[in-house]
Amino acid sequence: MSAPAVELDSVTIKFGAFTAVRDVQIDIKDGEFFSFLGPSGCGKTTLLRAVSGFLEPTVGAIRIHGNDMGGIGPNIRPTALIFQNLALFPLMTVWENIAFGLEVRGVAKAERRRRADELLDLIALPGQGDKMVSELSGGQKQRVAIARALAVEPQVLLLDEPLSALDLKLRQHMRTELRAIQQRVGLTFIYITHDQGEALTMSDRIAVMSSGVIEQVGPGADVYDRPDTAFVASFVGENNAFRGRVQEIAGEDVRLETAHGPLVGRLNPRNPVREGDEAYLFVRPESLKPAEADESLNRIEATVRQDEFEGSFHHLILAAGEDEALRMSSPNDGGREGGREGESLAVRFEPKRAVALPLGPLATE
Amino acid sequence: MALTGWLKSFLGKNGLLVGLYILIAVAVWIVLLIVLPQLFMLDFSFRYNLPPGQVGGPQDVYTLSNYKYLVFGSPGNQAAYNWIDLSVFGQTILAAIFVTLIDLALCYPIAYYLAHVAKGATGRLLVLSLIIPYWVNEILRAFAFRIIFGASGVINNALIYIGVIDQPIDFIREDVALYTGLSYAYILLMIFPIYNAVESLDRNQVEAARDMGASWLRIHWRIVIPYAKPGIASGCTMVFMLTAGALAAPQILGGPSSLWFTQLIVQWFNTGGNWPRGSAYAIALLIACVAFVLFMMRIFKIRVGEIGR
Ligand SMILES: Nc1ncnc2c1ncn2[C@@H]1O[C@H](COP(=O)(O)OP(=O)(O)O)[C@@H](O)[C@H]1O
Ligand SMILES: [Mg+2]
Numbered sequence: 001m002s003a004p005a006v007e008l009d010s011v012t013i014k015f016g017a018f019t020a021v022r023d024v025q026i027d028i029k030d031g032e033f034f035s036f037l038g039p040s041g042c043g044k045t046t047l048l049r050a051v052s053g054f055l056e057p058t059v060g061a062i063r064i065h066g067n068d069m070g071g072i073g074p075n076i077r078p079t080a081l082i083f084q085n086l087a088l089f090p091l092m093t094v095w096e097n098i099a100f101g102l103e104v105r106g107v108a109k110a111e112r113r114r115r116a117d118e119l120l121d122l123i124a125l126p127g128q129g130d131k132m133v134s135e136l137s138g139g140q141k142q143r144v145a146i147a148r149a150l151a152v153e154p155q156v157l158l159l160d161e162p163l164s165a166l167d168l169k170l171r172q173h174m175r176t177e178l179r180a181i182q183q184r185v186g187l188t189f190i191y192i193t194h195d196q197g198e199a200l201t202m203s204d205r206i207a208v209m210s211s212g213v214i215e216q217v218g219p220g221a222d223v224y225d226r227p228d229t230a231f232v233a234s235f236v237g238e239n240n241a242f243r244g245r246v247q248e249i250a251g252e253d254v255r256l257e258t259a260h261g262p263l264v265g266r267l268n269p270r271n272p273v274r275e276g277d278e279a280y281l282f283v284r285p286e287s288l289k290p291a292e293a294d295e296s297l298n299r300i301e302a303t304v305r306q307d308e309f310e311g312s313f314h315h316l317i318l319a320a321g322e323d324e325a326l327r328m329s330s331p332n333d334g335g336r337e338g339g340r341e342g343e344s345l346a347v348r349f350e351p352k353r354a355v356a357l358p359l360g361p362l363a364t365e
Numbered sequence: 366m367a368l369t370g371w372l373k374s375f376l377g378k379n380g381l382l383v384g385l386y387i388l389i390a391v392a393v394w395i396v397l398l399i400v401l402p403q404l405f406m407l408d409f410s411f412r413y414n415l416p417p418g419q420v421g422g423p424q425d426v427y428t429l430s431n432y433k434y435l436v437f438g439s440p441g442n443q444a445a446y447n448w449i450d451l452s453v454f455g456q457t458i459l460a461a462i463f464v465t466l467i468d469l470a471l472c473y474p475i476a477y478y479l480a481h482v483a484k485g486a487t488g489r490l491l492v493l494s495l496i497i498p499y500w501v502n503e504i505l506r507a508f509a510f511r512i513i514f515g516a517s518g519v520i521n522n523a524l525i526y527i528g529v530i531d532q533p534i535d536f537i538r539e540d541v542a543l544y545t546g547l548s549y550a551y552i553l554l555m556i557f558p559i560y561n562a563v564e565s566l567d568r569n570q571v572e573a574a575r576d577m578g579a580s581w582l583r584i585h586w587r588i589v590i591p592y593a594k595p596g597i598a599s600g601c602t603m604v605f606m607l608t609a610g611a612l613a614a615p616q617i618l619g620g621p622s623s624l625w626f627t628q629l630i631v632q633w634f635n636t637g638g639n640w641p642r643g644s645a646y647a648i649a650l651l652i653a654c655v656a657f658v659l660f661m662m663r664i665f666k667i668r669v670g671e672i673g674r
Binding site: 052053054073074075076079080081083084085087088089091092100101103104105148149152 | 567569570572573574575576577578579580583587588591592
């Protein structure tokens, strides 16, 4: 096995007494689309700047393809960073922007132009090289920034929330586009975002971060379906958190005594709850279903407070005892029964769709 | 029509009292303090130097003789041109260019440092230490320079003490004191426009260039300087104009052989008692400086509007 594309070896980054990134230990594979996902201020940019060489870890090491990057400046590292605000050069044309890295390397002008045109083809902007950056739309600027970074043929491309300035439609389109570009060039991408939708749709693996600490690393489906901590469960996607005391653990099944009576879910062996402890049981909105009259397991009596109709989904907000804002999503497939605002509604969920986790801070966003 | 409309909206926006005050103040400023005196100077420069009794008399007619004098000298002159005055004129312009370049070289790094590197208290302290010395007036400063650059001044003494030289250097004769004094005189006028321009540059652009492997030299050449061009132009213009028009520093710090064109102008006004000729010389200097600045702006592709930013 060759060395990982990027190794973060117990990386800690401090600003004075403040620890922005704490003991991060991750190997990123060659050609992987790897995302760091976390709320703003959790240290994502700081970590990315350490990989690109704009700051050095206080403790630990960063290796790229096995080479220790300690003391190697951003101008020498085999990485290219795409900034949150893109940082295109406004006084240069599009092609000069793209070819800037080649200019730096002393490539002759004709060759630079040729490479820039190739990259313009790659990002589907053929023939736009002589425009000024200001003449481009947001999505086009985005792609130029990617081309400019690719031009220097980095081993790792680093992206700092590059889509955050775009509007929703374009953002969704650019997700597909980015992923496609990544697969075409086969490069390692490290992508940071606070948008779980972006992370889930594009990434091979996601690291969920909170307050400078990595909470969980894994493929999107794993992070979404089998969260390791209360923070991950509540930050990645919507989740209902039922609080209760663990009554019994039988194999994988966990029974909690809650305000709604006993509720049964699954243990997470990576972070197991213990009998007698207080714990959360997390149930996704899409795992809540209307309960038949004879179904009593994991049954919750609730009232519909609100129906946020989104087109393809009804997002119901339910009140049930002390849980005043349970969320339930059901597809708008014509088979919808009950659940008008103000009506009472009994809901239930499958034990295998619920995860029991020890108490911990929840995401506040 | 457009003017009355503008007036209405201007007065409406600022209120009658404040609006009128601003209008009148600006009008007085422009007409009384800028346009009128220059017009009188211009008018003067095209007249003969007549005794008071003949002013307004039949002999008081327009003439180009004052400008001719600058170029060709007195009619009885042997040489074809007035080489003495013309060379002072040329040297003054060259020296002003030289001083401007020195200031640019000194101030660009300082301005960049202030705008992008120095943070908080350090930055404020630096700005203060740049500004406070200007509380000392120009004459005092010039004489102070004379003292430290003098034959037994601090600099000569120090150089002799550490053994670099054994005879004092005549900094005054070599015009070192003059150029130092002139360069220092208008340094703030170079720093602040550049600082202003550089400050609004997005740091990420500098980092992006660095990330793509650019050396610091290239980052400045390709990113920072093009961005700061209007500020640089504005600073250079001011320093150049003021240096070419400086009087105190050349008079106090200039060596025996150096003569500034402004000194010639003053001579015509004062000792020569020839105001029309003095005016003509002053106008010639003004026009040459403006023409030079416009020419340079053309070469560097800077529009006049950009300088005001
Ligand atoms: N240069 C710095 N000096 C001091 N604190 C910093 C610096 N850069 C970032 N921080 C702090 O580190 C934390 C993480 O910041 P950042 O990495 O930008 O977060 P994110 O990109 O996840 O939003 C924040 O609390 C921020 O205030
Ligand atoms: Mg950030």
